[in-house]
Amino acid sequence: ARQLRISPDGRSFIVVQGALNFGEMWRYSLGSQSQPVRITSGGSTGYAAWRPDGRDIAYQSRAARKTALMSMASDGSVSTGTVLLEGNEVIADDWSPDGATLVYEMTAAQTGTDVMLLNRATGAHTPWLQTPANEAEARISPDGKWVTYVSDQTGRNEVWIRAFSGGAPIRVSADGGHQPAWSRSGKSIYFTNGTRMMAADVSTMPALAASTPRQLFEGGFIPYNSTYRRTFDVTSDDRFLVAYTGAVEANQPLVVLLNALNNRR
Numbered sequence: 051a052r053q054l055r056i057s058p059d060g061r062s063f064i065v066v067q068g069a070l071n072f073g074e075m076w077r078y079s080l081g082s083q084s085q086p087v088r089i090t091s092g093g094s095t096g097y098a099a100w101r102p103d104g105r106d107i108a109y110q111s112r113a114a115r116k117t118a119l120m121s122m123a124s125d126g127s128v129s130t131g132t133v134l135l136e137g138n139e140v141i142a143d144d145w146s147p148d149g150a151t152l153v154y155e156m157t158a159a160q161t162g163t164d165v166m167l168l169n170r171a172t173g174a175h176t177p178w179l180q181t182p183a184n185e186a187e188a189r190i191s192p193d194g195k196w197v198t199y200v201s202d203q204t205g206r207n208e209v210w211i212r213a214f215s216g217g218a219p220i221r222v223s224a225d226g227g228h229q230p231a232w233s234r235s236g237k238s239i240y241f242t243n244g245t246r247m248m249a250a251d252v253s254t255m256p257a258l259a260a261s262t263p264r265q266l267f268e269g270g271f272i273p274y275n276s277t278y279r280r281t282f283d284v285t286s287d288d289r290f291l292v293a294y295t296g297a298v299e300a301n302q303p304l305v306v307l308l309n310a311l312n313n314r315r
Contacts, residue, residue, distance in 0.1 A: 052272070052293050053280040055098045055107075056080070057124070060286045064089065064098045064107065064124070065293070075109060077124060080291070087126040097280070099142035100124065102149045108134060108142035119154060119168070135168060135175060143187065146214075147194040153178065155186045165199060179212065187229060190214065191236045196254070198222065198230040198239050209241045209250075211258060222250045222260045228274035234286045242282070245269050247290065270294060 053066040061080055066073045075089040075098055089098075094112040101107065104124060111120045111131065119140050120131035139157040143165070146153070152168040164180040165188045179185045183203035190197050191214075198211050201219075209227035212219035222230070227241040227248065239260070240249050246268045251261040271292035272281040282292040 052278050053096055053098065054283045054291055054293060055100060055280065056283045056285060056291060057100055058102050058104045063283065063291060064100075066096045066098075068093050075107075077126065080285075089122060089124065089126050090131070091129070095120075097141045097143075099144050099152065099154075101145050102147055108145070108152050108154075110141050119152070134170075135173070139163070141186075144190045146190055147192065153188045153190060153197070155188070165197075189231055191232050192234060193236055196236075196252075196258070198232065198241075200228055200230065209239065211239070211252065211260060213258070220258055220260060222252075222263065223248070224263055227263075229280060229282065231282070231284050233284060233288050238288075240266070240282075240284055240290075242271075242274050245271075245273050247271070247282070 054063055056063045062077050063080060064075050064077050066075055068074055073093055074091055075095055077087045077089055092113060095109050097110045098107045106121055107124050108119055108121055111118050116136055117140055118136040119134040119142055121134055122131040137156045141155040143153045143155060150170055154166050154168060155163050156166050157163045161180050161182060162184040163186045165178045165185045166175055167178045168175045183201050185199055185201045188197050188199040195214055196211055197214050198209060200207050201210050206226055207228060208221055209223040209230045210219040210221050222239055223241060226243050230239050230241040232239055238249050238251050247266045248263045249266050250263045253259050271294055272278045282290050284290060
């Protein structure tokens with residue numbers, strides 16, 4: 051299991067189960083004993099992004115040798131998703147708080163991986179951040195005004211923040227980072243650096259700024275790598291839901307820790 055994403059209401063989460071980065075998406079409840087619900091089938095889906103109302107998700111499909119962004123009801127009530135767009139290695143990252151805009155990644159030969167915007171109503175898609183560097187793993191702040199993301203513009207993957215409306219970014223991580231996620235208050239960004247879980251405080255007045263990152267804890271989750279991504283997410287009270295295994299090996303089953311959400315700040 052991997053690619054964890056907690057629902058907007060904090061009552062459930064979606065994971066991918068299957069080989070490597072793709073498989074089938076399942077919805078599990080948090081804090082209850084209800085049975086999990088399979089959302090997709092066919093073994094070629096992943097990277098879910100919940101819409102703010104929690105009724106549906108955007109996700110990546112690699113069926114029929116085509117990569118597409120799809121939309122699907124999150125309760126497992128339908129068996130076929132709706133195509134949002136097709137593109138090269140498109141990955142759903144996050145929705146704006148009003149549910150009108152999907153932030154996603156797309157890979158191009160000239161610019162590498164870029165962060166793009168899809169207007170849900172019109173179907174129009176435009177670049178949000180498109181440079182010679184690779185930009186990915188975007189998450190929108192709870193108030194919809196800021197985006198944290200990962201860029202290798204310095205020659206190493208680092209966590210950054212930039213206004214959703216555009217402008218100059220600031221760097222959050224000091225010596226590498228992946229998987230940024232906002233606290234539900236929007237006042238902190240959590241991210242991983244290898245086996246370490248890190249945090250930085252964020253302020254926006256009088257200007258955008260981030261504190262020096264601090265380590266919250268080390269170990270207890272699968273580090274980010276090309277196979278295992280989105281290996282944690284954050285609950286509304288800033289606890290961590292993590293995917294864990296004793297060792298990361300190809301085709302090794304993973305365990306999602308449902309009842310061991312550790313608040314270790």
